[in-house]
Amino acid sequence: MENSGDGQQQQQQDLAERAYLVQVNGYDSLATPKDLNLPRPLSISDFAPAPMHGSTLRVAYQGVPGAYSEAAACKAYPECEPVPCEQFEAAFQAVELWLADRAVLPVENSLGGSIHRNYDLLLRHRLHIVGEVQLPVHHCLLAMPGVSKADLRRVISHPQALAQCEHTLTRLGLSVAREAVDDTAGAAQFIAENNLRDTAAIASNRAAEIYGMNILANGIQDDAGNVTRFVMLAREPIIPRVDRPFKTSIVFAKEEATGSLFKVLSAFAFRDINLTKIESRPQRKKPLRIVDDNNSGKSQYFEYLFYIDFEASMADKRAQNALAELQEFTSFLRVLGSYPMDVTPLVGSPPL
Ligand SMILES: O=C(O)C(=O)C[C@]1(C(=O)O)C=C[C@@H](O)C=C1
Incomplete structure (x- = not known):
C-alpha cells in the first residue's frame, strides 16, 4: 500500500503544497510543520470515537490497581489499558478531555442497591452510556x-x-x-x-x-451472589442495533399533571417493553414545590428526576414511539444511552 503509485503521487502533491505554503509564508526553504515547530493541524482521525492512543483503548476508573472498577473495565474491554483516577469526577473528565477513551462507573449492587451519587454524575456530565457489565464481587x-x-x-x-x-x-x-x-x-x-x-x-x-x-x-460478602453493575461511558453514543439484546437508559422530569408518572410507565407497558429499573432522585436545582391546598393552605412536595432502564434498543420502533409519547408527559427527557445488555452468565465466574 505504502509504495503504490497512487501513494507516491499523493506524497509528491503534499510536498508541493507544503513548499507552496512555505513560500507564501515568506520562508525560503522547504520546511515541514515539525521543523518550524508549528502546531499539527487537526485531521479527521482526531475526531474518531476511539481509541486515541494507538490501538489500545484507555479506560478510566475510580481507584487504584486491584479495585473492582478496574476488573469491570477489563471484563468489558479485555485488551484495554485501565487508567486509575482519584475520583469518579476525574474519570469523567479524563474522557471529556480525551485523556481516556472510556470511563467505567458502578451504578448498582445486588445487596446495596443504587449508587445514587453516580446517577447524579451521569446527569451533570454529557457522556453517553455505551455498555454495561455485571461483575460478581467476592470480598x-x-x-x-x-x-x-x-x-x-x-x-x-x-x-x-x-x-x-x-x-x-x-x-x-x-x-x-x-x-x-x-x-x-x-x-x-x-x-x-x-x-x-x-x-x-x-x-x-x-x-x-x-x-x-x-x-x-x-x-x-453477606450474600454469595453479590454482583455490581457497571456502565461504560464514552464521548459519543454507539449506533443502536436490533440484532442482539439492547438496553436503553433515560432520565426525565415528569409534568406536574396528576397521573403523569402512570402515563409514562404505561407508554412502555402498552408496547410490551420491559422496564428493568426505575430510580428517583431529588432535583437539586428545585428540590421543593409549594402548592396551594384547598383544605389546609400550602403543602410542600419534593421534585424528582426519574431514571429508567428498559429492555429495547433505540433502533426499535417500539422504543422510538414510547419516547415520542413520553414527551407529552415530561418536562425534561434525556437518553443516557442505548447499549448491548450484558447477558454473560454470572454463575461460575472466578472470584475477584
Ligand atoms: O472500591 C472499589 O474497588 C470499586 O470499584 C467501587 C465499588 C463501588 O463503588 O460499588 C465497586 C464494586 C463493589 O461494589 C465495591 C466498591
Whole structure:
C-alpha cells in the first residue's frame, strides 16, 4: 500500500503544497510543520470515537490497581489499558478531555442497591452510556503478614464494600471501628504503605497480591451472589442495533399533571417493553414545590428526576414511539444511552 503509485503521487502533491505554503509564508526553504515547530493541524482521525492512543483503548476508573472498577473495565474491554483516577469526577473528565477513551462507573449492587451519587454524575456530565457489565464481587479481609483477627482494631474500605460485608464482619467477631475510604484497593494500599498492624481492608484477592497482604477471610460478602453493575461511558453514543439484546437508559422530569408518572410507565407497558429499573432522585436545582391546598393552605412536595432502564434498543420502533409519547408527559427527557445488555452468565465466574 505504502509504495503504490497512487501513494507516491499523493506524497509528491503534499510536498508541493507544503513548499507552496512555505513560500507564501515568506520562508525560503522547504520546511515541514515539525521543523518550524508549528502546531499539527487537526485531521479527521482526531475526531474518531476511539481509541486515541494507538490501538489500545484507555479506560478510566475510580481507584487504584486491584479495585473492582478496574476488573469491570477489563471484563468489558479485555485488551484495554485501565487508567486509575482519584475520583469518579476525574474519570469523567479524563474522557471529556480525551485523556481516556472510556470511563467505567458502578451504578448498582445486588445487596446495596443504587449508587445514587453516580446517577447524579451521569446527569451533570454529557457522556453517553455505551455498555454495561455485571461483575460478581467476592470480598476478602486483608491484613499485613503476621497480623491475626485478634490484632484488629479497625476495618477500612469503600462504603459500598463495608455495607456489603456488614453482617459477616460481626459474625467473624469483628465488632471494631469501620471506616470509609475512596476505594477497596486504596484501603489495602494504605495499610501496606503504612505497615498498619491493627487495621484490615475489605478488598479483592488481586489487591492482596498487588500490595503483598494476607487474606484473613475469603468471601466475606453477606450474600454469595453479590454482583455490581457497571456502565461504560464514552464521548459519543454507539449506533443502536436490533440484532442482539439492547438496553436503553433515560432520565426525565415528569409534568406536574396528576397521573403523569402512570402515563409514562404505561407508554412502555402498552408496547410490551420491559422496564428493568426505575430510580428517583431529588432535583437539586428545585428540590421543593409549594402548592396551594384547598383544605389546609400550602403543602410542600419534593421534585424528582426519574431514571429508567428498559429492555429495547433505540433502533426499535417500539422504543422510538414510547419516547415520542413520553414527551407529552415530561418536562425534561434525556437518553443516557442505548447499549448491548450484558447477558454473560454470572454463575461460575472466578472470584475477584
Ligand atoms: O472500591 C472499589 O474497588 C470499586 O470499584 C467501587 C465499588 C463501588 O463503588 O460499588 C465497586 C464494586 C463493589 O461494589 C465495591 C466498591
